[in-house]
Amino acid sequence: MHILSSSVKRRLATVLLGAGCAQQGAPGPREQPPVSPPASMATRAAQSAPPRGPCAGRPRCTVAETRALDGLSRAALLRAEIDPPANATTDEEQCRRREYWLQRSSGNLLLASDCETQWGADSTGPAQVTLQGTKLSVQYVEFQADDRCETLNAVIDLQTVRIEHQERKAGAVASDRCNAQHVLSELPPLGDGSSERPLLVLHAD
DSSP, X not given: OOOOOHXXXXXXXXXXXXXXXXXXXXXXXXXXXXXXXXXXXXXXXXXXXXXXXXXXXXXXXXXXXXXXXTTOTTEEEEEEEEOOOTTOOSTTTTOOEEEEEEEETTOOEEEEEEESSOOSTTXXXXXXXXXXXXXXXXXXXXXXXXXXXXXXXXXXXXXXXXXXXXXXXXXXXXXXXXXXXXXXXXXXXXXXXXTTBOSSOOSOO
8 A cells, every 4th residue: 555645645636626627617519500502502503493484373374385495495485374264254254365485594474475266356366376496476367346357477586585577467357267468557565575465465455
Protein backbone atom coordinates (compact mmCIF):
# COMPACT_ATOMS: atom_id res chain seq x y z
CA MET A 1 0.00 0.00 0.00
CA HIS A 2 1.29 3.44 -0.99
CA ILE A 3 0.49 6.42 1.14
CA LEU A 4 0.37 9.76 -0.68
CA SER A 5 1.62 12.86 1.02
CA SER A 6 -0.81 15.70 1.69
CA SER A 7 0.83 17.93 -0.94
CA VAL A 8 0.50 15.28 -3.63
CA LYS A 9 -3.16 14.77 -2.71
CA ARG A 10 -3.88 18.50 -3.09
CA ARG A 11 -2.23 18.64 -6.54
CA LEU A 12 -4.18 15.58 -7.73
CA ALA A 13 -7.52 17.02 -6.52
CA THR A 14 -6.82 20.26 -8.33
CA VAL A 15 -6.14 18.43 -11.61
CA LEU A 16 -9.31 16.30 -11.35
CA LEU A 17 -11.46 19.32 -10.50
CA GLY A 18 -10.15 21.25 -13.53
CA ALA A 19 -10.86 18.31 -15.83
CA GLY A 20 -14.44 18.04 -14.55
CA CYS A 21 -15.08 21.75 -15.08
CA ALA A 22 -13.68 21.54 -18.59
CA GLN A 23 -16.06 18.70 -19.43
CA GLN A 24 -19.09 20.55 -18.04
CA GLY A 25 -18.30 23.79 -19.94
CA ALA A 26 -17.54 22.14 -23.31
CA PRO A 27 -20.28 22.96 -25.86
CA GLY A 28 -22.21 20.04 -27.35
CA PRO A 29 -22.64 19.41 -31.07
CA ARG A 30 -24.53 22.25 -32.78
CA GLU A 31 -27.69 21.57 -34.79
CA GLN A 32 -27.10 22.44 -38.44
CA PRO A 33 -29.76 24.73 -39.99
CA PRO A 34 -31.68 23.27 -42.96
CA VAL A 35 -29.91 23.86 -46.23
CA SER A 36 -32.02 25.60 -48.87
CA PRO A 37 -31.47 24.62 -52.50
CA PRO A 38 -29.60 27.18 -54.56
CA ALA A 39 -31.76 29.66 -56.43
CA SER A 40 -30.60 28.21 -59.74
CA MET A 41 -31.87 24.76 -58.73
CA ALA A 42 -35.26 26.19 -57.71
CA THR A 43 -35.49 28.03 -61.03
CA ARG A 44 -34.71 24.88 -62.99
CA ALA A 45 -37.33 22.93 -61.01
CA ALA A 46 -39.96 25.58 -61.81
CA GLN A 47 -39.03 25.53 -65.47
CA SER A 48 -39.24 21.73 -65.64
CA ALA A 49 -42.77 21.70 -64.18
CA PRO A 50 -45.48 21.19 -66.82
CA PRO A 51 -47.30 24.40 -67.79
CA ARG A 52 -50.78 24.94 -66.42
CA GLY A 53 -53.46 23.64 -68.78
CA PRO A 54 -56.16 25.88 -70.31
CA CYS A 55 -58.94 23.92 -68.58
CA ALA A 56 -57.62 24.42 -65.05
CA GLY A 57 -60.41 25.74 -62.86
CA ARG A 58 -62.92 25.91 -65.73
CA PRO A 59 -66.11 23.82 -65.46
CA ARG A 60 -67.14 21.43 -68.27
CA CYS A 61 -63.77 21.95 -70.00
CA THR A 62 -61.61 19.10 -71.29
CA VAL A 63 -58.49 18.95 -73.46
CA ALA A 64 -59.57 16.88 -76.45
CA GLU A 65 -56.30 16.90 -78.41
CA THR A 66 -52.63 17.72 -77.86
CA ARG A 67 -50.13 18.00 -80.72
CA ALA A 68 -46.40 18.57 -80.41
CA LEU A 69 -44.84 21.30 -82.54
CA ASP A 70 -41.75 20.61 -84.63
CA GLY A 71 -38.94 22.99 -83.79
CA LEU A 72 -40.62 24.40 -80.68
CA SER A 73 -39.42 22.78 -77.47
CA ARG A 74 -41.83 22.62 -74.53
CA ALA A 75 -44.69 23.86 -76.70
CA ALA A 76 -47.83 22.18 -78.02
CA LEU A 77 -51.07 22.93 -79.83
CA LEU A 78 -54.08 22.06 -77.67
CA ARG A 79 -57.74 21.82 -78.54
CA ALA A 80 -59.96 22.35 -75.55
CA GLU A 81 -63.71 21.72 -75.65
CA ILE A 82 -66.31 23.19 -73.32
CA ASP A 83 -69.72 21.55 -73.04
CA PRO A 84 -72.77 23.84 -72.99
CA PRO A 85 -74.50 24.30 -69.65
CA ALA A 86 -77.44 22.04 -68.84
CA ASN A 87 -79.88 24.96 -68.88
CA ALA A 88 -78.70 26.44 -72.21
CA THR A 89 -81.41 28.35 -74.06
CA THR A 90 -79.80 30.82 -76.51
CA ASP A 91 -77.91 29.88 -79.66
CA GLU A 92 -74.59 30.96 -78.18
CA GLU A 93 -75.21 29.05 -74.93
CA GLN A 94 -75.91 25.84 -76.86
CA CYS A 95 -72.55 26.13 -78.62
CA ARG A 96 -70.04 23.40 -77.85
CA ARG A 97 -67.08 25.74 -77.70
CA ARG A 98 -63.75 24.67 -79.15
CA GLU A 99 -60.57 26.54 -78.26
CA TYR A 100 -57.19 26.29 -79.97
CA TRP A 101 -54.37 27.02 -77.55
CA LEU A 102 -50.63 27.45 -77.91
CA GLN A 103 -49.30 25.91 -74.69
CA ARG A 104 -45.80 27.03 -73.71
CA SER A 105 -43.72 27.46 -70.55
CA SER A 106 -43.97 31.27 -70.75
CA GLY A 107 -47.78 31.12 -70.69
CA ASN A 108 -50.68 29.76 -72.71
CA LEU A 109 -52.12 31.73 -75.61
CA LEU A 110 -55.62 31.32 -77.03
CA LEU A 111 -55.26 31.47 -80.80
CA ALA A 112 -58.90 31.13 -81.87
CA SER A 113 -62.23 29.71 -80.75
CA ASP A 114 -65.29 28.43 -82.61
CA CYS A 115 -68.39 26.27 -82.16
CA GLU A 116 -68.63 22.65 -83.20
CA THR A 117 -72.00 23.49 -84.84
CA GLN A 118 -73.61 26.81 -85.69
CA TRP A 119 -76.95 26.97 -83.90
CA GLY A 120 -78.48 30.05 -85.46
CA ALA A 121 -77.95 32.96 -87.84
CA ASP A 122 -75.33 35.48 -86.76
CA SER A 123 -73.88 33.10 -84.16
CA THR A 124 -70.46 31.46 -84.10
CA GLY A 125 -69.89 28.70 -86.64
CA PRO A 126 -67.29 25.94 -87.04
CA ALA A 127 -63.78 26.39 -88.41
CA GLN A 128 -61.40 24.04 -90.17
CA VAL A 129 -58.02 24.19 -88.45
CA THR A 130 -54.93 22.63 -90.05
CA LEU A 131 -51.40 22.44 -88.63
CA GLN A 132 -48.35 22.21 -90.89
CA GLY A 133 -45.08 22.52 -89.01
CA THR A 134 -45.44 25.73 -87.03
CA LYS A 135 -48.08 27.22 -89.36
CA LEU A 136 -51.71 27.08 -88.28
CA SER A 137 -54.26 27.58 -91.06
CA VAL A 138 -57.80 28.59 -90.10
CA GLN A 139 -60.72 28.50 -92.55
CA TYR A 140 -64.00 29.76 -91.14
CA VAL A 141 -67.53 30.07 -92.56
CA GLU A 142 -70.38 31.85 -90.82
CA PHE A 143 -73.99 31.94 -92.04
CA GLN A 144 -75.88 35.11 -91.21
CA ALA A 145 -79.40 36.49 -91.39
CA ASP A 146 -81.05 37.39 -94.68
CA ASP A 147 -78.98 34.80 -96.58
CA ARG A 148 -75.76 36.66 -95.95
CA CYS A 149 -72.50 34.94 -95.02
CA GLU A 150 -68.83 35.57 -94.28
CA THR A 151 -65.65 33.58 -94.71
CA LEU A 152 -62.25 33.97 -93.09
CA ASN A 153 -58.93 32.54 -94.20
CA ALA A 154 -55.96 33.10 -91.92
CA VAL A 155 -52.49 31.72 -91.18
CA ILE A 156 -50.82 32.04 -87.78
CA ASP A 157 -47.08 31.49 -87.35
CA LEU A 158 -46.77 29.74 -84.00
CA GLN A 159 -43.03 30.38 -83.80
CA THR A 160 -43.37 34.16 -83.91
CA VAL A 161 -47.02 34.19 -82.72
CA ARG A 162 -47.98 36.52 -85.54
CA ILE A 163 -50.83 36.39 -88.02
CA GLU A 164 -49.15 36.08 -91.39
CA HIS A 165 -52.31 36.29 -93.47
CA GLN A 166 -55.92 37.22 -92.81
CA GLU A 167 -58.63 37.72 -95.41
CA ARG A 168 -62.31 38.11 -94.64
CA LYS A 169 -64.98 38.07 -97.35
CA ALA A 170 -68.71 38.67 -97.38
CA GLY A 171 -71.27 37.21 -99.74
CA ALA A 172 -74.60 35.45 -100.10
CA VAL A 173 -75.81 31.93 -99.43
CA ALA A 174 -76.69 29.82 -102.47
CA SER A 175 -77.57 26.13 -102.31
CA ASP A 176 -76.57 26.00 -98.64
CA ARG A 177 -73.11 27.26 -99.49
CA CYS A 178 -71.46 30.61 -98.88
CA ASN A 179 -70.55 32.40 -102.09
CA ALA A 180 -68.28 35.10 -100.66
CA GLN A 181 -66.54 37.42 -103.12
CA HIS A 182 -66.48 40.86 -101.51
CA VAL A 183 -63.22 41.38 -99.57
CA LEU A 184 -63.75 43.25 -96.31
CA SER A 185 -61.14 45.91 -95.65
CA GLU A 186 -62.09 46.39 -92.00
CA LEU A 187 -61.04 43.50 -89.78
CA PRO A 188 -61.79 42.89 -86.10
CA PRO A 189 -58.90 43.94 -83.83
CA LEU A 190 -56.60 41.22 -82.56
CA GLY A 191 -57.12 39.89 -79.06
CA ASP A 192 -54.53 39.46 -76.31
CA GLY A 193 -54.72 35.64 -76.30
CA SER A 194 -56.59 35.34 -73.02
CA SER A 195 -59.54 32.98 -72.53
CA GLU A 196 -61.98 35.82 -73.27
CA ARG A 197 -60.03 37.50 -76.10
CA PRO A 198 -58.52 35.06 -78.63
CA LEU A 199 -55.71 36.33 -80.84
CA LEU A 200 -57.68 35.68 -84.05
CA VAL A 201 -61.33 36.71 -83.93
CA LEU A 202 -63.60 34.42 -85.95
CA HIS A 203 -67.07 35.60 -85.00
CA ALA A 204 -67.22 39.39 -85.10
CA ASP A 205 -70.04 40.85 -83.01
